[in-house]
Amino acid sequence: MTGTQKSLAARLSGKDLIGFDTQAWDRGGAAKLPNAPLDDKGRPSPQEAAHAKVGAKPGVKIGIKIGVKP
């Protein structure tokens, strides 16, 4: 990749990809997303960090039914 060529991620940065927040893809994506979720020690939880890394929007992977509280 030369200095004048845009990377694949940069070409898609800001594009409308359903289910994904692509705003930061031209800047390395993950760590720069403003709402990257943190655990109680201030670190991204592994799974949610994986989502945040590529900017999967909140709400698109939420529907698991794991028993009703007694």
Place this chain on the structure above:
Amino acid sequence: MPFEPIDPGFEPSGARAVALDAAMRARLADSVAAIRDAAAECGAPVPGDFDLALAKLRSEPANPALFALYHDMAVFASQDDLASLIRLMASFTEVAREDCRSDGVVTMRDEDLSGQASRYRRMLDDEEPYRVSLGPVDVDTLAAMRVRVAEAMALIRRADPELASEIAVLGRQLVLADGAAGAMKFSGASTFFLWGALIVNPATNADPLALAETLAHESGHALLFGLADAEALVNNPPDERYPSPLRPDPRPMEGIVHATYVLARMERVMRAIASRCALSAGERERASAMAESSREFFLDGRRVVREHARFTDRGRAIFESCVASAMAAPA
């Protein structure tokens, strides 16, 4: 977008579900086309029949595996992994061009899921504190569940025909998954990235009443994914946690709104079944008790939502309709 704005109302509608399905497929095709264009600009070869695959995706109900493949295509694109993306574009084309063999009651195995069983699992089992197993069920369980699904859908159809029509679209593919090997039990699962598929655990849906409730629940999540266009319903940061009406672990507000919404559907379907279906006295009593339980959990969730949710405009319209309908229903 060439689609009319879709009614955010709580009232089930088979026709609306068909419109939502068409809209989601069109959005998927547009998103995949954007990835293809970017990849081509980077020198990637585009499969020869890629455009035909996208045209087919726009024109008829799609294999849910395509949404999962798209998820991974987007991830590879975000990582500048062009070689992996090229491989997935070929897989996407192949699956999209298959005759749709994905409908009906199937299980978590490659021959039922266009070779994508592991991808299905990965779309679903991604929450660290709640790892679940999603194994295939045996042939006898599959046969028994096909009967049970027919019985559950007959109950729903009798009780609430539009809800049955909606479930038939949003859950065109019911994937049976065995959760026995997992640390956590689950009854059902759904994700936008398997649009058109609902996951059901036979062990926790051992009779038609329980299964009817789970189908109303999981299809409610799918409906929310579609009504919100896969966007968030709330603006609360995802690291905020609130008590859940359904789960023991604190959840993001997005999850609380989802849980509260689907509880309203669970109450609705069980009340309708109790009042309109031919049931034994014991079954009727149980259906009523299930409705009552969902009602209590719904009210719990509603309190948390009212206190803390910061809705998007679309999220507010969707949830207010839900509350208005639930509160107007006789408890």
